[in-house]
Structures are given as structure tokens and as C-alpha cells.
Amino acid sequence: MFLRLLASVCILAAAAVAVPPQEKRVHHHADLSDHAHDDAHGFQYDHEAFLGKEEAKTFDQLTPEESKERLAKIVDRIDTDKDGYVSHAELQYWIRHRQRRYIEENVNKHWNDYDKNGDGKIGWEEYKNTTYGFYLDGEFDDVEDKDTYKSMLTRDERRFKTADRDGDGVATREQFTAFLHPEEFDYMKNVVVQETIEDIDKNGDGKISLEEYIGDMYSTPESGESEPEWVQTEKNHFLEFRDVNKDGYLDAGEVAMWILPEEVDHADNEAKHLIHETDTDKDQKVTKKEILANWNMFVGSQATNYGEDLTKRHDEL
Numbered sequence: 001m002f003l004r005l006l007a008s009v010c011i012l013a014a015a016a017v018a019v020p021p022q023e024k025r026v027h028h029h030a031d032l033s034d035h036a037h038d039d040a041h042g043f044q045y046d047h048e049a050f051l052g053k054e055e056a057k058t059f060d061q062l063t064p065e066e067s068k069e070r071l072a073k074i075v076d077r078i079d080t081d082k083d084g085y086v087s088h089a090e091l092q093y094w095i096r097h098r099q100r101r102y103i104e105e106n107v108n109k110h111w112n113d114y115d116k117n118g119d120g121k122i123g124w125e126e127y128k129n130t131t132y133g134f135y136l137d138g139e140f141d142d143v144e145d146k147d148t149y150k151s152m153l154t155r156d157e158r159r160f161k162t163a164d165r166d167g168d169g170v171a172t173r174e175q176f177t178a179f180l181h182p183e184e185f186d187y188m189k190n191v192v193v194q195e196t197i198e199d200i201d202k203n204g205d206g207k208i209s210l211e212e213y214i215g216d217m218y219s220t221p222e223s224g225e226s227e228p229e230w231v232q233t234e235k236n237h238f239l240e241f242r243d244v245n246k247d248g249y250l251d252a253g254e255v256a257m258w259i260l261p262e263e264v265d266h267a268d269n270e271a272k273h274l275i276h277e278t279d280t281d282k283d284q285k286v287t288k289k290e291i292l293a294n295w296n297m298f299v300g301s302q303a304t305n306y307g308e309d310l311t312k313r314h315d316e317l
Helices: 004-016 044-051 051-059 064-078 088-099 101-114 125-136 146-163 171-179 186-200 210-215 231-241 252-259 267-278 289-294
Strands: none
Touching: 044 051, 044 088, 044 125, 044 267, 064 088, 064 289, 088 101, 088 267, 101 125, 101 171, 101 231, 146 171, 146 186, 186 252, 210 231, 231 252, 267 289
16 A cells, blocks of 8 residues: 555655755656767667667677577567658657666556456556555544645546546556656646645745745754755746746746756657668668668677576567
């Protein structure tokens, strides 16, 4: 019970320690690899972008022949319309899919906890009863902070209904992923913004003042304690950059620009790069033959350290 809530609390707690407090609400697009993108010195960036970091390690253990064989199967999966070509859109979608695997694995881990009837979908009632059922039986009467739980239930219902795009009251796996990770889906951005405002807006006027903005990051120091320099920096950022219309508050549009900044689309750039490097006839799409001719860029192979990874099956690829 409360798996999603507990996971969220742990993530927020870790974020508060791992990143500066003024960054904890900003949803950045992670790069595709920790390696530098420099083809002159190797293709490790491309390998991790195309395969995902963990699977790239597995491919490093394969012989060239094994790498090419697996790559050929991957190409067949990427070519979703089965026209014999991999388009930019298909390649971009594949790269995003590989980079989102940690999210999909998280959803898969908890799917059966909520899909009680095993029909491959999760209804709102299934989710509500699993997460809040114990408290709902007594209508929160025995809960010390019942207002908090009622608020959580209201928020979850609103988010669930937004993720349920067809409005049928049940979520597919993709829709349930949007429910759990709304920051990853464009059509959920308004929910992310609304929830952020509700978290920070202490007086309930639907907007964020400077005091509320700073209060979300920093508690007023006790007498004698000095204010960290970053607090003044954030005050200046609020006044000079975040409050675009200079009315002293952040409205929904300004909050969206703050927490969901427009950034480089790494998957888009990598798809363009891979096609540019392998598209020999310059028709803006690539065939399996063209990809296999450049297999070392896509998957590579060190053909060393033959260990236990060679004995494992990776049927998902």
C-alpha cells in the first residue's frame, strides 16, 4: 500500500540532498550518455543512446557477428510500419523508448499490485481501493492527518482522469505510466504545473509569491544565522526572470517555463546524427543494409571479457 506515495517521498528526499534546493522542482531532460559525443574518439555515446546504458554493456561482451545479428533484429522492431526503412520518427521513438526503460520497469514492478482482475488495465476504483482502501473504510476518521490524505486522494483522482485520455475510467499501461510519471508526457504538463502551484501556494490564491517561492526552498534562519548567498540569487531570479510580467507573482504559464524548461531534445538530435552518418543515398531514411554497414556506430563490440553476460538471454532485444 502507498507504493507510489512512498516512492515519490523517497525520490523527493533524495533530490533534496542530491541537487540544490532551487533545482528540485525543475524537470530536466537527461542526456543520453555520460560519455562525450565525439565520434573521432569512439562511439560509446551512440551505443548508450541507441541501446540504453545497461544493454550497451551487454553488447560490449559480444563478438562482431553476434552484435550484427542482434542489431538486425532490433532494426526490424524499429521499422514499425514495415516499409523496409527506418525513418527519423521511428528512430527517435526507439531512442526515447530505450532511455525511458527505467520508468517502464518501475511501472511493470507495481502493475500487478493494482491490476487486481488481471485484465491488462487499471481502473480508478482498483487504484483507489488498493492505495486508500484501508482509510476509505473509515472515511479517514482514524487518520491523524486526514485532510492530507483526502487531498492526496483528490489529487490522484484528477491526475488519473487526465492520464485516462479516452475517459473510459480505466488506464492502459501507457496511460498508467503517464499517471505515475506525468512529467514525461506533454499532455500531462498542465497537471504537473497545477500540482506544483498547489504545493507552494500557501494562501490558496492560485499563484506563487516571492515569499512562497523562497519558502519552498528555504526556511527562515534562526536568530544569528546568516542567509546563504543562493537565497538572494534565487530572489533575483524570481524578480528578473521567472516573473515575466512583473506583477510580483508566478502564474501557471510562468511556473511552466520554470519547472518545464524548453531544452535540447537529445533523442531528436541523436536520431538525426545516426541517419546523417549512415544514409548513403541521402534520402533521409536508412535501410537495414545501411545500418548494418555501420553496425559499430550503433552497437559496437569489444569482444572481450566474456563473462556471465554471455550466458544471459536478452529476449527483449
